[in-house]
Amino acid sequence: MKKYLLRSLPVALLGALMMTGTAQAVDPEDAIEYRQGVFKAFSWNFGPMAGMAQGEIPFNEEMFLQRADQLARLADMPWQGFTEDSDLGDTDAKMEVWEDADTFEQKIEEFKEEVAALEALIDEGAEEMQLRRQAGNIGQSCQACHDSFRD
Ligand code: HEC
Numbered sequence: 357m358k359k360y361l362l363r364s365l366p367v368a369l370l371g372a373l374m375m376t377g378t379a380q381a382v383d384p385e386d387a388i389e390y391r392q393g394v395f396k397a398f399s400w401n402f403g404p405m406a407g408m409a410q411g412e413i414p415f416n417e418e419m420f421l422q423r424a425d426q427l428a429r430l431a432d433m434p435w436q437g438f439t440e441d442s443d444l445g446d447t448d449a450k451m452e453v454w455e456d457a458d459t460f461e462q463k464i465e466e467f468k469e470e471v472a473a474l475e476a477l478i479d480e481g482a483e484e485m486q487l488r489r490q491a492g493n494i495g496q497s498c499q500a501c502h503d504s505f506r507d
Pocket of ligand 1: 388391392393395396398399402446447448449450453460463464467494495497498499501502505506
């Protein structure tokens, strides 16, 4: 019994500490690393899709579908990392992300709509050309946001 108590105490303490941790503000550098990490995962997945869209690499349906699915699961993720005080630091995000938050939000929505449109095409069993064209549209929405909000 005693042994059990001694061993479970630190675990309980750790749990309490972790809960305090989440209640506190996130370290800006962590937020920056987080969003950049997710954008790297965007690239890993979207890179081959863009290559196939542009005909630079042969269309490989299995790979295309896998990467599209993974990109769809990531599409909601980076935005959380643009925390209030993470505008300065080792970041390529422009001040406009915070100063023109409405437009930034709009670009996020447009991007997510393009990703959702691709998912819908996949569900419908669309043809290669349609899939490639929609991947191109996604690429344009990445670009449109980068043009205004990334250095
Ligand atoms: C709504 C805006 C927006 C959209 C959409 C967007 N990005 Fe970005 N992206 C940014 C911003 C802002 C940064 C700069 C982040 C930073 O340095 O803090 C960035 C950074 C990046 C980076 C650099 C990450 C690093 O290593 O520092 C890559 C790669 C990237 N984006 C790829 C993509 C791809 C691929 C897409 C589309 C599939 C995409 N992004 C869509 C805003 C966007």
